[in-house]
Amino acid sequence: MSVVGVDLGTLNTVIAVARNRGVDVITNEVSNRATPSLVGFGPEARYTGEGAKNQEISNLKNTVSSLKRLVGRSLSDPDVQIEQNFVSARLVQCNGLALAKDVEEEYTNEKGEKAIRIVREPFEIPYKTEVGTEVTYRGKKTPFAATQLLAMFLSKIKETAHLELKLPVSDIVVSVPPWFTDGQRRSMLDAAEVAGLKILRLMNDTTAAALGYGITKLDLPAADEKPRRVAFIDIGHSNYSASIVEFKKGELAVKATAYDRHFGGREFNMALVRHFQKEFLAKHKIDIFTNPKALSRVEAGAEKLKKILSANQQAPLNIESLMNDVDVHEMVNREQFEKLIAPLLNRVTVPLEQALADAKLTKDDIEFIELVGGSSRVPAIKAEIQAFFGKPLSFTLNQDEAIARGSAFSCAILSPVFKVRDFSVQDIVNYPIKFSWEKDDDIPDEDTSLTVFNKGNVLPSTKILTFYRKQDFTLTAEYACDSKDLPGGTSKTIGKFSVKGVKAGPKSEFMICKLKARVNIHGILNVESGYYVEDEEVEEEIKEDGEKKDPDAMETDDKKDESKPRTRKVKKQVRKGDLEIVAETESIDAKTRTSATVYEKLMISDDVLVARTEDEMNKLEGRIYELLSKLDEEWAHDEAFDPRLFNRDNPDPKLVVAEKEKLGKILEDRKNWLFAEGGYENRPEPTLAQYQSSLIDINNIGRILERRYRETAEEKSNAAKGVQKAAEVNKDEEMTDAEAPKPEVEEPQVVG
Template identity: 55%
Template sequence: MSVVGIDFGALKTTIAVARNRGVDVITNEVSNRSTPSMVGFGPKSRYLGESAKTQEISNLKNTVSSLKRLAGRKFNDPELDIERNFISAELVEARGGEVGARVKYLGQDEVFTGTQLIAMYLSKLKQITATEIKLPVSDVVLSVPAWFTDNQRRSLMDAAEIAGLKLLRLMNDTTASALGWGITKTDLPTGDEPSRKVCFVDIGHSNYTASIVSFRKGELTVLATAYDRHFGGRNIDAALIDHFAEEFKGKYKIDIKSNAKAYFRVAAAVEKLKKVLSANTQAPISVESVMEDIDASSMMKREDLEELIKPLIDRATVPLQQALDQAGLKKEDIDIIELIGGSTRVPCFKEKIHEFFGKPLSFTLNQDEAVARGCAFACAILSPVFRVRDFSVHDILNYPIEFTWEQSPEIPDEDTCLTVFNQNNAVPSTKILTFYRKEPFDLEAQYAKPDQLPGKISPWIGRFSIKGVQPDPKGDFMICKLKARINLHGVLNIESGYYVEEVEVEEEIKEEGDAMETDEKADAPKKTRKVKKQIKKGDLPVISATSAMDAELRSTYHERENQMFMEDKLVTDTEDRKNALEEFIYEMRGKIDDLYGDFASEDEKTKVKKALETVEDWLYDEGEDTTKAIYIAKMEELRAIVGPIAQRYFDKEEEKRQAEREKHEAEAMRKAQAEMAKKQAQAKQKEDVEMKDEQKQPVVEDMDIE
């Protein structure tokens, strides 16, 4: 059984697995330790991860990136206008008002929902992992931004199920990093020692999170989490693109914003420029054939970049102060400031954070892999197949949740709204709600402060219908108990409902007689009756309606995903067979006169060369695009011609190997016999010496003088 942690990023994704008594980050099919978070579509198959990145510039309209930012979004969400700046495919309204992407797939126009797109990508990650660890992949822990809502989390849960993954936990990014940091520490405070407080600062490609975590031996407790949802590497890229768009407009008379391919070529170039400027004070940028056959180039100084992103730099300390305020702490209370995320390498961000705390910054975690490793540790803790050091994780809820209901006509002063889970409430957490009702009723759950939510994401979480409610035997209210729970994923459910009922029961008890009485009647115990109240419990059916996908639709999407996976596999297998045939032709053309030259007659050589030429001509003409079976048939056809010649060569080689083996064995036998003879001679010589010594002994004794 596999234990996998996935850091699902907006730009790229990292996968870690627990194995060999540790946690390893695995590589993908091109040996990279992270995989681009994008999905593309073509006339024959999908392009997932690395292949999507390779095809991106030539397939912009059919490539969807920033997948995570689409989770749980509705098409009318105004924040999608921001996302359109970073996604080249057309975003449209899909089933149920969910945002989707319109692409051309297998020659047909298709609309895939955000959840489906994420499921496709997760399926690719599953395939990468299975190939690397050579085991089926099921159990995973997936990272999410701490600011994700119930709707967004359920979207990821649905996507994981569509992809055939068993999601053990959705884990907040910074909480995963905190787990990876703390579980390996052996010097955490114990007993009455004050806890160690660490601020984890995670600046990634699209968002910035600051989380303050308290550590004690064997546990971590998240005290506060604050964030900026639109602060990251892509905002730096956007500032650079705007700058060079203006510069190139004046310098080369071209407008890269009017040409999608030119825009994304410059985007790829500025991403590299940004990385170089993190280590150097200035760097060049060069974009070949940006548009209209123009090669564009320029220079950028780090100080000029910092001036471009000054509004971003000014916001760099806002989440830090918000986190401190939530936790009720001062800067001096923070013991360690740990930086993670690729964008924390930007010097001006590091300087700003250092100035804010007035303390050295810590980089003990791998900035790109810390979240994935933490998720893998979390998966190992939850998995029954791994033994892990005991370590408890106490996370928090970032948005308060309230319940509303209709007032009972018979309880005129009843409240109809209650905040059940406050901000920073522990996660997971369970609350018991009590209602007095005579008939079935409904509860609505929503976020209590909609203004805190991302964009215009609906504050609605779900409707829960409580059935089976009726008056008790006396005609009074039924006492209804509901178990509301925020689970490990950070989503809300009414897990169960039950009623309690007081019932009067008559019970016989024994009363002892007077010990001094001798009357027979008195000796017998007296029976009396006592009324006792007992609690009777029974289940109440709960029907839940949330943003989660219904089981039937989820099953349909799962079947469609499997179908597309098999289509992709067929295309890949076909391409592999075609490449194998092409390689075989080149290989045999070289071997027939060289390696196999002494084992084939001239007629046979001519026949082989003719067959190779014929198949090669076919391969670059009719065989350019055909089926897997035909490529296999062509390969078998060539093997049948070359096979006898190759067999002669292998037979001769085997004869040589056998002769060499026999020679080595004979030599080894000769050496063994010589060694044995030598040992026998030495033993005989030793025996002769001992015999001579024994023969001399009596003579010596006779000559002893007393």
């Protein structure tokens, strides 16, 4: 079983996994430690992560970003209207989830004949009203709700983790901004289930960072000592959160959390973009806001420039042929940049003041200030925060990966597979929740609403509610705060819970109903169960341990029957049966979720098939050009071949030419078939099987010629080596004859 933590960011997503020796951040298919949080749509397939990033500029209208900020929201929300400034695809209102069915379609084939092919026709199934986007997918205009778009990206996260771990991936912990509402959190869970994932916990960003900080510390105060108080500040691409956390050995408790929902790196980028828009308009008479591609390129340039300015005093922006063949070159220094973002810098301390006030603490009570998030690297922001607290900042955590690591630790704690040091995590409820109900005429003085979970209550938290009723009734759960405290446009209603099976009992005028309300580990409210009780007299054993015995009492032979304990009759509420709870919340019903899951798997299969088909097409194209090149160059001269290798019984050199001409004709035919002019309109897209078959046909002939050429080359090489060797032997023999000593001839001696 896998243990995976995911920091789901607006710009990038980081994945961490727990292994035997700790927690590692894994890389994606191009070895990046962060994956772009994007989903794109092409003519035949989807693109997610790096694939979507690569085609973003050329396919802006069909590429969707800001996935987590759209999920669970409505198009009419003011916050969503703000998101449209950062999302290149057109946002629409979706009243259902997109599905598809296969239907028959008539077309004209290459021969001009009428034929039938199977095409996929999109349709919608009812779902809650949610913002989404309309894209062109498989040749059809298709609206996808934000929940479905997020599910597509989570499928990519699942695949990336699976390729790294070589294990099935199911259980994960995902981080979310602490200001996420009940509806947004439910949509996150729904998206994960559609992607085939089970979220063990939706964890607030700063809480995840705090867990990653505390679980590795061995010097935390003991339970009876003063807690260590740390401020965790997370400034990411679009969100700013601050939490005050108290640590003791083996536990952390979040005391308060505050946030700014529209403060982050993209706001800094936009300040630069607006500056460049004015500069380009004045110098070059071009308006980048009228050209989406130009605007996207400037935004990308502003992002890079901002990062350079975090470590340097000035940075350039150079973009060739931005608009109307105009090249732009600008230089920005850090002082200019800080003036551009001055209105944002004035907001830096607001969440910090709010968090301290909610925690009922002062700046002096905070011992350490930990900064995480990419945008916390901006020098001006660090200076503002340090000036506010009046003490040095801490950077002991990896700013880009701390939240993912903390999420992975949380997943390991919740997973039965890993043994982790015991560490308790107490988060808090960020929005107060109340229940309201219709007034019962038989109880004139009854209140009709009650705040059950206050802001700052420990999370998870359970409350038992008691009602006296004669018939079925409904509870309405709402946020007990001002609308301005909620994300823009969010409804205050969380859901409705109908209690069924209520009727007066034979012994009472009312049924006593007990309902279990719980804000669970994800921060989601549910009325989990209901039951009814009756007042009954029951026998209760009297405990004698506490009774006093008179030391002067006389002992007698009369003894009590110790086999029967003393009891007394008391009235108690005895559980008699369960009540049915029917919930009306923003979660997807089981049937709809199953349909969406099946369609997601179908789209994954389509993506895999398209990828394999493109791969085979590229192989076929490469092989065609490889063999054509050999025919034109390496095999251009017939004498390069030994005719006997073609037909040893009839070694006719003409066979060489015929064989090459045959291969050349096949290659030209296949090339024309592969790149037929208007082929995609006049015939169906070639299938994977057709590409594979064509590649096999070409290889069968190409390999014969390659083998013959290789064998001929080897024969010539061997022959050349033989001649060389013979020449060397002859030379050696000549040298031997020349250098051999001549026999000495002795002159006959005359003996006198």
